[in-house]
Amino acid sequence: MSVWDALVGQPEAVAVLSEAVRRPEAMTHAWLITGPPGSGRSVAARAFAAALQDPDDADGTSHETQTALAGTHADVTVLATEKVVISIDEARNLVGLSQRAPSQGRWRVIIVEDADRMVERTSNVLLKAIEEPPPRTVWVLCAPSPQDVLVTIRSRCRLVNLRVPPAQAVADLLVASDGVDPALALECALAAQSHIGMARRLAANPKARDYRAKVLAIPATIRGVGDAILAAGTLVDEATEESKVATAERDAAEKAELLRNLGADQGGTIPPALRAQVRQLEEEQKRRARRALIDVLDRAMVDLLSFYRDVLVVQLGSDQVLMNRAAEPAVREMAGASAPEQSLQRMQAVGVARTRIAAGAAPLLAIEAMTVALRPQN
Amino acid sequence: MVLVRGQETVLADRAVARIATLVREHGGDYEQTVLEAATYERGQLETIASPSLFGEHRHIVVNGLEAMSDAFLDDALAYVGTAGPEVTDVTLVLRHEKGTRGKKLLDAVAKASYPVVTCEAIKRDADKVAFAAAEFRTAGRKATNTAVQALVEALGSDLRELASACQQLIADTSSTITPDVVQRYYGGRVEATGFRVADTAIAGHSAEAVTLLRHALETGVDPVPLVAALAVKLRTLAKVAAMRGRGGASASDLGLAPWQVDRARRELSGWTPEGLARAITAVADADAEVKGEGRDAEFAVERAVLRVAGARGH
Known part of the structure; x- marks a missing residue:
């Protein structure tokens, strides 16, 4: 089992990212991972970070890899927001952080999930830091589509696009990782439109399925x-x-x-x-x-x-x-x-x-x- | 000791001023101190109220009892307990606007049968008319009923504004105050709130609704609550219409008060489901435009008002 296993149905993206880990000349300092919601942008970013921390770890079990995947590695910073937008102060902190050398000697990886949730002023704070980071710092931004980030940010990053994974692949993942019943897994994967997180939530949580059924019952009740x-x-x-x-x-x-x-x-x-x-x-x-x-x-x-x-x-x-x-x-x-x-x-x-x-x-x-x-x- | 309570600050101010005048007229030297109950520190009251060397009268005004500090509560309670009718050289005026903070003190003051002046907020138009009429009467001026009515319509929302308008009319004019005089000074001003605009639009009076809307915008009402008021009115109408269709659902099921239902029933005459649908869509469009989809928020609201008024009867 390698770090890329959680990234379902994305062979092209995995090829590009793992190539970058293997060969220094294929690597670059800033990446923009795009793809529809649920296609695994943040999973891809974390897997990439894990692979960078320990490129020789083929089965993804080493300490470095595990901590990077879990988000506790000292050199991997993940910025996600639970609010509507990322605040400018959070972005400023990243600028300072990006200048520090990695503590374990490999890469300092800064992952910005929801890079689309930045207003223009906040994005501008990051411009210089993304353009010329120190040699061992790499930025990984995630957004639904390249159009969702400022053109000045987009032009400083290398683009990796994820596609919607096939429903069957998502269902297989649910069966393999969570032990869900195959029929239910496929139903949930279809209902979630291959959104992996949603499919998992639907499969694991009967209440979520009930709520969804209630929503779907609404059109029939509207008569006037x-x-x-x-x-x-x-x-x-x-x-x-x-x-x-x-x-x-x-x-x-x-x-x-x-x-x-x-x-x-x-x-x-x-x-x-x-x-x-x-x-x-x-x-x-x-x-x-x-x-x-x-x-x-x-x-x-x-x-x-x-x-x-x-x-x-x-x-x-x-x-x-x-x-x-x-x-x-x-x-x-x-x-x-x-x-x-x-x-x-x-x-x-x-x-x-x-x-x-x-x-x-x-x-x-x-x-x-x-x-x-x-x-x-x- | 006098307790002045109530939310109508104009009246409370007057009561406090009146007490100050009485103290002055009583003769002799006096020393006035104004305290804020919120920032009161322990012992202040005792220091000020204790007899002075020259025996002047001490007039103490304490504002903002609704946010009093614990220290003030303790000291004031102690003072109420010890001071009796034999203390004649101290007047203590306490002002409490609203809320239950310090209820113990308020009760103690009332129980010790000190005078309590209550200045409740004046909300009804009839009371405001009576207030304005009394203003003119006190100044020994004559004002016709219609003139007072017109004045309240123009400035009714804030009693302080109404009071100062009365004072201005008394100072600037010399004969009987007629509607013409009010019109000359305050003509063209109408109190317009979001709900008045919405009510008029829903009644289908486009011209009147737009006039009110412009007044509202000119007097600083934000477009967002105007749209929200329209939305709330239409929502109630649609809910009551649905209730009528089903028969079973009661007002409380819909989260409406009985008077709201009665009122909506009356307003529903002239509305068809199709018209309601149009009106709701128009208001939703306006909401999006006000929040940044459109360039001119005021135009968006005006169009929504016109569309809502026009949707009635379709």
């Missing part, structure tokens, strides 16, 4: 404008619940930890001198909660898109595989009740809502406009 508004309300409420599950417990733990560190009583009133710090933490948590909500909603909308895609497949009589096998009856019913043009318009409406929510529009209102557009129209 009133229903559409109610459905939008339900969708956002459930997404809020779902995102809270992920954040609420952690928020409380963080606050307790902060109060303990500051020496304040738990449960008592917070002394005025410490309120600023607590408020700062709460604002941070609020930003994180917003991102979590947007992510859950976006996932729900991608699921809806896959539903209408299936409807369209049936309507056009194509021989493509349906992504939502469990929802097949609903898909066929919807396909019979509407025209292909309408399906395309509905997909368009879902797409508009996605872009708007990502751009900061009010989620409930955008979803309402979307569900209104999904109602049957003649």
Whole structure:
């Protein structure tokens, strides 16, 4: 088993990256790994970092490789964000860090996951550092597509593109690594549209499957404008619940930890001198909660898109595989009740809502406009 | 000792000023001290209130009791407990705006039967009219009812502004205050909130809605809450329409208060599902434009208002 095994269905990318590890002349100081969500950009970046730390480790079991993969290697820094954007201070820290020599003598690897989540000013801070790093520093940026990063960043990096892995390959990975039942694994891989992380989550978590089923049941319930508004309300409420599950417990733990560190009583009133710090933490948590909500909603909308895609497949009589096998009856019913043009318009409406929510529009209102557009129209 | 509580700061200011005048009229020297209860340090009250060498009267005003420090609470409670009617050379004025902080002290003051002046926030228009009318009456001026009404409509949202407008009219004019006078000074000003704009747009009055909207924008209302108000109104309408269709769902299932439902039922007349769909889409478009998809946020809101007003009856 080598470090590249976790990178499913990407032989070309693996060839380029492992060549760079082997031959110094094939190596370069900055890489931009692009590919659709779930294709394994961050996995590729970590595997590359691991391989760089120990090129002779063929089976990926050495200490160096393992710590690099786990994200605990001293010379491998991973910057990811749980907020909507990477802050400029985080980026500035990286600039300083990139000038230090690696402590273990091989490479200092700086991985920026979500390089697309940087505003222009933040990207500009990194420009000089990415252009001319010290000899033993290598930057690895990840983004969905090259267009998502500034052109000045793009031109300083070597591009590695990942493709959508075949669903069967993802299912095989789930069976091999998590011991999932093969039929369920394939269903989840299809439903997740080959997004490895999502497929794993669906396979491991029955609640996630339930939530997805609920989302897919929505189109059939919308019969008029009133229903559409109610459905939008339900969708956002459930997404809020779902995102809270992920954040609420952690928020409380963080606050307790902060109060303990500051020496304040738990449960008592917070002394005025410490309120600023607590408020700062709460604002941070609020930003994180917003991102979590947007992510859950976006996932729900991608699921809806896959539903209408299936409807369209049936309507056009194509021989493509349906992504939502469990929802097949609903898909066929919807396909019979509407025209292909309408399906395309509905997909368009879902797409508009996605872009708007990502751009900061009010989620409930955008979803309402979307569900209104999904109602049957003649 | 006097306790002044309530959120209407104009009235509270006046009460405090009135007490100061009374102290002055009482004659003799006096020394005024103003304290902030939030930054109060232990012992201050006792130091100031203790008899002075020259026997002047001490007039102490303590502001912001709603954020009082613990030290103040302790000291003030002790003071209320010890000082009795025999203390005649100290006046202590306490100002508490809102909230329950220091409730113990407030209760103690009231129980010791010191005067408590309550200045509740004036919210209803009728009360504001009465307030403005009283302003003119106190100044010995005549004002017609319609003039007072017009003044409240123009400046009603902030009582302080209303009070100063009354003072200005009293100072600048000499005869009876008529609607013409109000029109000359405050004509063209209308209090416009997001919800008033939304209500008018939903009633289908395009011209009036746009006029209100421009007033709102001119007086500094941000486009974002204007769009949000439209969205909230339309959401309620659509929910109530859905409820009517189903019959089963009750107001509480939808998260609405009964009065909201009644009101939405009335407003729903003239709306079709198709019209609602159009209006909601238009508002969602405007929201995206206000948040950066479009170049001119004000134009986006105006178009949304026109579209919503136009969608009624379709």
